[in-house]
Each structure stands twice: as structure tokens, then as C-alpha cells.
Amino acid sequence: MEAKEKRLIKKIKKGDHQAFAEMVDKYKNKVYVICFRMVGNKQEAEDLSQETFLRAYRYIGQYDMERKFSTWLFRIATNLSIDALRRRKPGVSLDAELPGTEGLALEAILPDNQASPDEKMVQNELETAVQKEIQRLPEKYRTAIVLKYLEDLSLKEISEIMDIPVATVKTRIHRGREQLRKYLIVLRGEKE
Amino acid sequence: MNCSEFKKYSLLIDKVLDGDASSKERGLLSKHLAGCATCRAHYAQLKDSMAMLNLLMTPELPIDFTKNVLEQIPKEKRRLFRRWTAKHPVLATMAVCAVPMSLAVFAANRQSASQAKNAKGIVLTKASR
Ligand SMILES: [Zn+2]
Numbered sequence: 001m002e003a004k005e006k007r008l009i010k011k012i013k014k015g016d017h018q019a020f021a022e023m024v025d026k027y028k029n030k031v032y033v034i035c036f037r038m039v040g041n042k043q044e045a046e047d048l049s050q051e052t053f054l055r056a057y058r059y060i061g062q063y064d065m066e067r068k069f070s071t072w073l074f075r076i077a078t079n080l081s082i083d084a085l086r087r088r089k090p091g092v093s094l095d096a097e098l099p100g101t102e103g104l105a106l107e108a109i110l111p112d113n114q115a116s117p118d119e120k121m122v123q124n125e126l127e128t129a130v131q132k133e134i135q136r137l138p139e140k141y142r143t144a145i146v147l148k149y150l151e152d153l154s155l156k157e158i159s160e161i162m163d164i165p166v167a168t169v170k171t172r173i174h175r176g177r178e179q180l181r182k183y184l185i186v187l188r189g190e191k192e
Numbered sequence: 193m194n195c196s197e198f199k200k201y202s203l204l205i206d207k208v209l210d211g212d213a214s215s216k217e218r219g220l221l222s223k224h225l226a227g228c229a230t231c232r233a234h235y236a237q238l239k240d241s242m243a244m245l246n247l248l249m250t251p252e253l254p255i256d257f258t259k260n261v262l263e264q265i266p267k268e269k270r271r272l273f274r275r276w277t278a279k280h281p282v283l284a285t286m287a288v289c290a291v292p293m294s295l296a297v298f299a300a301n302r303q304s305a306s307q308a309k310n311a312k313g314i315v316l317t318k319a320s321r
Contacts, residue, residue, distance in 0.1 A: 017262060024258045033250050042251050049253070053261045123247070130244050149245040174206050180241040181234075190237075 005069060012060050024053050027070065030151060031077045037146040038081035040135045048084060052077040068157070075161045078143060085139055133183040141176035148173050195230040205235050209242070 011019035031052050036045035055076050056063075063072050134142060140162075147158045148169075159166045195201065204221050207213045213221070225232045254260075 017265070020265065021258055021262055024261050028253055028257055029250070032253050036250055037248075046253065046257070050257070050261055050264070054264055057265050126244070126247055127249065130248055134245075145245070149242060150248065150250075170206075170210065173210075177206075177209070177238055177241060180244070181237045184241050184244065185237055190233075 006065060009060070009063070009065065009069060012057070020057055023056075027073055028053070030070070031073065033150055034074060034077045034146060035081050037131075037134055037150050038078070038139075038142065039084055040131060044084065045081075048077065048080050051080055055080070067160075071157050071160050074147070074151070074153075074157075075163075078147070078161055082139060082143065129187055133180055133187075136183065137176055137179055141172050141179060144169055144172035145176040145180070195228050197224075198230065198234075201228070201231045202234060205231070205238065209238060 008019050008023055012023060028049060032045060032049045035048040035052070036042065039045055039048065052073065056073055063069065134145065137145060143162060144158060147153045147161060148155075153161070155166050155169050158169045162169065164172075201221065201224055204213065204217060204224075208218055208221055221235075225235060
């Protein structure tokens with residue numbers, strides 16, 4: 001770990017709020033990406049991101065300085081997101097199957113007769129579609145795909161975050177990729 | 193269209209996409225893709241799926257996110273305060289009493305505060321509240 005970050009964490013361990021604020025600023029967007037892509041809902045992802053940092057602060061004493069800090073932090077974010085997904089499992093409805101896409105889906109559903117820039121519409125539709133596809137992935141594939149392609153993490157980091165061997169991470173990425181491919185060809189109306 | 197070696201080449205495609213393939217293996221794949229439409233489509237679709245992920249833009253966090261988090265963590269220096277009260281029990285009592293109580297109440301409490309002088313600071317501050 002870089003020396004600057006080590007110093008920052010030592011200060012946080014001593015209860016330095018300013019140092020903690022610096023750390024939140026540094027990692028908040030990355031934590032938010034994990035939470036948002038995992039649960040698919042802005043407000044819930046925001047709450048989960050907040051909870052991630054509160055836990056990091058509370059348990060900073062347990063963080064081992066020899067390991068990479070972001071790995072430890074992303075693990076908290078990932079686990080909290082998975083817990084949130086599992087809590088909402090019962091009472092599955094069609095809506096619940098695509099959690100949190102309400103806001104996005106609405107844009108796609110609402111008749112948009114007003115002349116909105118074509119490009120923006122295309123972008124919105126694509127985003128909506130892709131977000132839906134990510135939400136359809138089984139949670140273990142989703143986690144691997146989010147960490148690999150949206151956080152750009154190495155397989156080793158992902159394996160530490162998910163607490164599974166690198167080979168298993170690879171398998172999950174392959175399966176996740178294959179699922180996304182299938183969704184994509186349906187979206188495009190192509191044949192296998 | 194079909195490929196008799198589809199399984200073999202989809203494993204190779206995964207290897208290439210993972211960045212694990214040697215240049216020889218990459219060459220083998222491109223040679224096969226040149227002549228096999230099935231695997232070519234498969235490869236292109238996988239690449240497109242990954243490219244799609246790059247299109248995603250994550251919404252912005254509210255500007256006061258950090259501030260909101262900070263407001264929820266336990267108040268700073270509680271530990272330091274406790275250490276200080278242990279060292280200076282009387283002063284600590286005075287500090288605690290002076291804020292919420294009037295001077296008259298403070299004066300009345302003064303006696304009991306000094307009697308408890310040797311007790312632990314934390315107990316003293318609680319007891320004299
Ligand atoms: Zn083939």
C-alpha cells in the first residue's frame with residue numbers, strides 16, 4: 001500500500017475525522033459503483049455506500065495494514081449489497097426481478113413524443129437495457145462481472161473480495177459473460 | 193451454421209478474452225475465426241457484451257455524501273476526553289456541571305464533587321450530573 005494511504009489509515013485508527021473524510025472522498029465513487037450495479041437502485045445504493053463507510057470506520061481496528069485497503073473496503077460494499085439482495089428475495093414479483101430499474105424503465109416506457117436528442121435517447125435505452133441485463137445475472141456472476149468490468153479489478157483482488165479461488169472467479173466471469181451475450185442477442189433479435 | 197470444434201474454440205475464446213492466451217493461441221483462434229462464422233459471431237457477441245458494460249454511466253452521488261457520512265460516526269475524541277477526565281476529575285466535573293447548571297447549583301455540588309475526587313473520572317462525571 002502506498003505510504004500516503006498508510007498514514008491516512010493510521011490517523012483514522014486514532015479517530016481522526018478529517019482523515020476519514022479524505023478516505024470517503026477518495027473511494028466513495030468506486031463503492032457507489034459496486035452498490036449501484038449490484039442492487040440497481042440509486043437510493044438503496046446510496047444508503048449501502050453510506051453503510052459501507054460507517055462499517056469501515058467502526059471496524060477499522062480489524063483492518064490489516066499489510067493488505068490492500070480498497071480490497072477490504074470493496075469487500076464490505078459487496079457483502080452489504082449481497083445481503084440487501086437476499087433480504088428482498090421473498091415475494092418475488094416481476095418488478096422485484098428487475099430491482100431498481102423503475103426510474104430507468106420509466107423513461108423507456110413513457111411515450112417520448114417530444115423532440116429529445118436522438119443520441120441521448122439511444123444512450124438511455126441502452127443503459128436501461130444493460131442495467132436490466134446485469135440485474136438478471138445470478139448474484140455470484142453479477143458480483144464477478146461488476147468487479148471485473150465496472151471496477152476494473154484484477155482477478156486476484158476479486159478473489160480476495162469474494163473469498164473464492166481465482167479459478168472460480170474466472171469461471172464466474174465466463175458464465176456471466178456468456179449470459180450477457182445471450183441477453184444481447186435477444187436484445188438485437190439475432191439468432192444464436 | 194455449425195462448428196464441430198465449438199467447445200474447444202469457446203474455451204480458447206475465453207482464454208483470449210481473459211488475456212491469458214499466448215500469441216500462438218491467439219494466432220490459432222484468428223485462423224479459425226477466419227473460416228468459421230459460428231465462432232466468429234460468438235466471439236463478436238462476447239466482445240460486444242463487454243463493450244456494452246463500458247457504456248454504462250453511474251449516477252452521481254449527492255454532493256454532501258461525505259458530510260452525511262461524517263455526521264453519523266461517533267463523536268471524535270471521546271476516548272481522549274475520558275483519558276483527560278481520569279487525570280483531572282475535579283476539572284472535568286466542573287466542565288460538565290458548568291454548562292447545564294446554574295452557578296448556584298454548581299456551588300452546592302462542589303462539596304460532593306471534591307469528596308469523590310479519588311474515584312475514576314468517568315464515574316465521577318456521571319454521578320455528579
Ligand atoms: Zn468454430
